[in-house]
Amino acid sequence: MIRHVAIIGAGLIGASWAALFLSKGLRVTVCDPAQTALDKLAPFITAAWQDLAQLDDIAAAPPFDRLHVTQEIAAASLGADMVQECGPDRIAIKRQIVAQIETSLAPGAIIASSTSSLMASDIQDGAKHPERILVAHPMNPPHLVPLVELVAGRATDPEKVDTLRAFYDSIGRVTVVVQKERVGHLANRLTSALYREAVSLVAEGVATVADVDRAIAHGPGLRWAFMGPHLTYHLGGGAGGYRHYLDHLGPTQVARWADQTAPELTPDLIETLVAGIEAATEGESTADLARRRDAALVALAKLKRTLGA
Amino acid sequence: MIRHVAIIGAGLIGASWAALFLSKGLRVTVCDPAQTALDKLAPFITAAWQDLAQLDDIAAAPPFDRLHVTQEIAAASLGADMVQECGPDRIAIKRQIVAQIETSLAPGAIIASSTSSLMASDIQDGAKHPERILVAHPMNPPHLVPLVELVAGRATDPEKVDTLRAFYDSIGRVTVVVQKERVGHLANRLTSALYREAVSLVAEGVATVADVDRAIAHGPGLRWAFMGPHLTYHLGGGAGGYRHYLDHLGPTQVARWADQTAPELTPDLIETLVAGIEAATEGESTADLARRRDAALVALAKLKRTLGA
Structure with a gap:
């Protein structure tokens, strides 16, 4: 069961994922190295909440008690069932992020990258547990556009794809499993x-x-x-x-x-x-x-x- | 003022145009060489009317007193202010249709072709009044999709484009004037x-x-x-x-x-x-x-x- 999600990167995509996950009752920890990005998170979620409240029967105000923020990736990943990675779309940075996540992430937990331009096979290359890494790519803004594209890398465990698909389906997303890694997914x-x-x-x-x-x-x-x-x-x-x-x-x-x-x-x-x-x-x-x-x-x-x- | 439209061809596109034009208060004459096609017209319009009634304040039943049908192109074109041509998309047939329209159409009236694949310049080639011929291409079904693409041919009078654009705009269409003739328009x-x-x-x-x-x-x-x-x-x-x-x-x-x-x-x-x-x-x-x-x-x-x- 995925109950606690860590989001790496508090940009537009990360913030939108955070609003969605909170609206679905999950515990959310958002990590960004820039405090200014973290400062914008609550106002973004509050604004998005008005839209989400039209689609779901949710509390009047965002449940900020279930939201935590940190500037440390390792701290964010500790105790998470799944990491939704939303860092910059450059392969060297992605691998650094994965390495930091792996210092604290529980072995069975999943790392899902929101990357739009990179391949799961490249991101998982050199990871300690490449089998738990895959791509879960949303369209902007993720809290309002339901599509999530799942793409396995060479080393991804197919069971992790199934687990993640069931998770996104359970929170009202429309999932598509892309059969081959291609630039731009589907x-x-x-x-x-x-x-x-x-x-x-x-x-x-x-x-x-x-x-x-x-x-x-x-x-x-x-x-x-x-x-x-x-x-x-x-x-x-x-x-x-x-x-x-x-x-x-x-x-x-x-x-x-x-x-x-x-x-x-x-x-x-x-x-x-x-x-x-x-x-x-x-x-x-x-x-x-x-x-x-x-x-x-x-x-x-x-x-x-x-x-x- | 365009008050009376002749439609050449009672296929899906022609029938859909007919329903739309009737709903906007116009007099409509539909021509098709096949009586079986003409026989399907009233049932199609009756079905489309239910949809149109949700969008416009129109009579409960289609005004069939304003609809006329004929198997003769010349008879259909007589007295029309505009001809919406919806015949087969083959250039030889289009030119034959235009020639027959021109035997009875008033000199100032417009011939608008619904063609999706041909060029206005080719259709008007050899016509008596090429200056009044242009393309007015809808998307299927025209009574529900508002876009109409207008494309002038080499010999088209720009004033006819303006007149037709104003006409379609006046009946709630969204018009785009395509600046160059290309296969597939826009x-x-x-x-x-x-x-x-x-x-x-x-x-x-x-x-x-x-x-x-x-x-x-x-x-x-x-x-x-x-x-x-x-x-x-x-x-x-x-x-x-x-x-x-x-x-x-x-x-x-x-x-x-x-x-x-x-x-x-x-x-x-x-x-x-x-x-x-x-x-x-x-x-x-x-x-x-x-x-x-x-x-x-x-x-x-x-x-x-x-x-x-």
């Missing part, structure tokens, strides 16, 4: 693919940044909140389903793939993208935009629950 | 790019069809219902916004793009995809799945209205 490979064409269309003058984003949010993005691309094209095949679609329209996809190339991310293109997003957001701050995003995610989560979707 | 290029990686991940054994779709619908797809990829990464840059993101994490995107390739759509892969969607949908029919999709789209449209998103 979801970020998909977002990158979409982003490549989103940038390319701007680079080639086909559409503005604002229009590309409008097209997604009032077009295909509406369906993607409920169904992935495979199911979308299954329905595109009508009564004949996916086979009919692939047999008849598969070649049009192949033709479009051949017509798409990766843009070169030049300084000029970066200026165009930045100017484009400034025009699209009309000076609204990222903090305000993020608040609106979170409000939308909460409302959508409630809606999906009603629909059983 | 939205289908973006969906194709995502789909390429969705297929590739299955082809390479990284994940199942079901898990790819789950990852989207419980991960990034949630955000895309409200914001496009540019804005998503703008928020990924925190207080520093899009410039910070591009300067610091742009290279990780470029690296992911380099790591992604187009899969070969072999017969074996098609079998894997079909088996994968069968496992994912557990025998639910495409008709039932489409009904659930439409119910979700209606609920989401209402939610977005509440949020002003």
